[in-house]
Amino acid sequence: MIANDGSHSLLTLAIGLATVVVFMGVCMAISVRVQKLTVVDTAWPLGFVLVAVVSVFVTNAGDGMPAPQLLLLVLVTLWGLRLAAHLYHRNSGKDEDPRYAELAEADGRSFAQVALTRVFLPQGIAMFLVATPVMVGMNNLGVVGWLGWLGVVVWAVGLFFEAVGDWQLAQFKKDPDNKGKIMDQGLWRYTRHPNYFGDACVWAGIWLVAASSWAGVATVVSPIAMTIFLTKVTGAANNEKGMRKSKPGYDDYVRRTSGFIPLPPKKA
Numbered sequence: 560m561i562a563n564d565g566s567h568s569l570l571t572l573a574i575g576l577a578t579v580v581v582f583m584g585v586c587m588a589i590s591v592r593v594q595k596l597t598v599v600d601t602a603w604p605l606g607f608v609l610v611a612v613v614s615v616f617v618t619n620a621g622d623g624m625p626a627p628q629l630l631l632l633v634l635v636t637l638w639g640l641r642l643a644a645h646l647y648h649r650n651s652g653k654d655e656d657p658r659y660a661e662l663a664e665a666d667g668r669s670f671a672q673v674a675l676t677r678v679f680l681p682q683g684i685a686m687f688l689v690a691t692p693v694m695v696g697m698n699n700l701g702v703v704g705w706l707g708w709l710g711v712v713v714w715a716v717g718l719f720f721e722a723v724g725d726w727q728l729a730q731f732k733k734d735p736d737n738k739g740k741i742m743d744q745g746l747w748r749y750t751r752h753p754n755y756f757g758d759a760c761v762w763a764g765i766w767l768v769a770a771s772s773w774a775g776v777a778t779v780v781s782p783i784a785m786t787i788f789l790t791k792v793t794g795a796a797n798n799e800k801g802m803r804k805s806k807p808g809y810d811d812y813v814r815r816t817s818g819f820i821p822l823p824p825k826k827a
Contacts, residue, residue: 568695568774571617575694576687578613582606583683591671596659596678600646603682608639610690614697627699627707631768634714635693638761641718645725689762689785691778696769703771710767717760720746720821724753741812749821751812752798755789756819790819 586602611632618628650656655663663673727745731737746753763782769775789795795818815825 567618568698571614571694571697572691574617575610575614575690578610579606579683579687579690582609583679583686587674587679590674590679594670595655596663596674597650597653597656599678599682600650600656601643603686604639604642604646606686607690607693608636608643610686611635611639611693611697614694618697625700626703627701627768627771628697630703630707630711631693631696631765634711634761634765634768638714638718638721641722645722649729685784685788689781689788692762692766692769692775692781695778696765696772696775699769699772699775701771703768707768707771710764710770712764713767714761714764717757717762717764719757720750720753721757721761724757728754739807741809743812743816746821748816748824750817750819752789752795752819753821755795756821759786759789759819795819 590596590598615632662677724746728742731742750756762785766782769778
């Protein structure tokens, strides 16, 4: 295990929390102004990049950037910017996502109240929890060991599934002949949610990089929380609820295709 200044990690967490609060507050103000909750989709990955950059300034004493710090900054930035660009392109010029529209209509309160209590506050809390390995890991000193490089491999597998899965789905939707059909090709043949599986791997990999110190090990809440969010809360569960309503034959796709971890499809 490499060294980590525990007291400095607490300072980084405190400043990281303030960063999340300010960032999500600004994004909520934009959301209320344009009357679209979908703003939070693009804000989500950009928030992690901002936390990583702020954490670098907090932890860097001007004596050069330690290897673990540089590695975490690169991993988070590559993941965050790619996902933000994808989500912005997907949502740009379109109406409110049906899931958010249904949420706003069913709640019965003002748009601003729904934005705060149902979207930006819970996602801000989730962002802080998931980003803990980034903030704590920025205080790791020394070289990147075998555990850190294992984390890079897991991160790379995750980025592959997430990026390729998103690209394959976008190409599928471009074909007008596929309207109303179920995407069950490419990576989507082996898991119903390659992008969510990839996201979980990305954050498991980032945690492994931070786990080179005991303080980093304690941030295991990050990959656990992310996986729960993706499978049980805002990710797969919410997505499949809408898919069952809009896609005939989706139940058959569910029966033959793994819900999360990529596996060979079952015979019909």
